[in-house]
Amino acid sequence: MAGTIEVLVPGGQATPGQPLGPELGPTPVDVQAVVNDINDQTEAFDGTEVPVSIEYEDDGSYEIDVGVPPTAALIKDELGFETGSGRPQAEFVADISVDQLAQIAKQKQSDLLAYDTKNAAKEVAGTCVSLGVTVDGDDARTFKARVDDGDYDETFENA
Numbered sequence: 001m002a003g004t005i006e007v008l009v010p011g012g013q014a015t016p017g018q019p020l021g022p023e024l025g026p027t028p029v030d031v032q033a034v035v036n037d038i039n040d041q042t043e044a045f046d047g048t049e050v051p052v053s054i055e056y057e058d059d060g061s062y063e064i065d066v067g068v069p070p071t072a073a074l075i076k077d078e079l080g081f082e083t084g085s086g087r088p089q090a091e092f093v094a095d096i097s098v099d100q101l102a103q104i105a106k107q108k109q110s111d112l113l114a115y116d117t118k119n120a121a122k123e124v125a126g127t128c129v130s131l132g133v134t135v136d137g138d139d140a141r142t143f144k145a146r147v148d149d150g151d152y153d154e155t156f157e158n159a
Helices: 020-024 031-045 071-079 098-111 117-131 140-148 153-157
Strands: 003-010 049-056 062-066 094-096 133-135
Touching: 003 020, 020 031, 031 049, 031 062, 071 094, 071 098, 071 117, 094 098, 098 117, 098 153, 117 133, 117 140, 117 153, 133 140
Parallel strands: 094 133
Antiparallel strands: 003 049, 049 062
């Protein structure tokens, strides 16, 4: 009866209720132990929806694989807004600093196609364009061009 369960849980705030309880209830695992382990592993994402995969065996043993939240969720959480702009080319909802963007790029890099933090930051900036978020007061497309010109090389060498 071994299997896998995939759910989205709020980082550090999972409970034995929805969505975990109904999924884990019929399995041989200790539901509260799984919930505690998930909360320990996701506490850094504090409330942000995190993808979690739980593989369990017939003997009650389990392994938890915690994914990284979507880039847009990380940006929204970092900047404290709920929804992006309905007109992202013209109306901006927030501004992100290069340091904040670099931090998100580091968190997300394993899930991106980028081979270094500099290119991961450009991918994150692409999400900023879609959300209507500026980077250090400029359109995110301008940021990408400035990264290509080497304006932020020092920032990303230390990242």
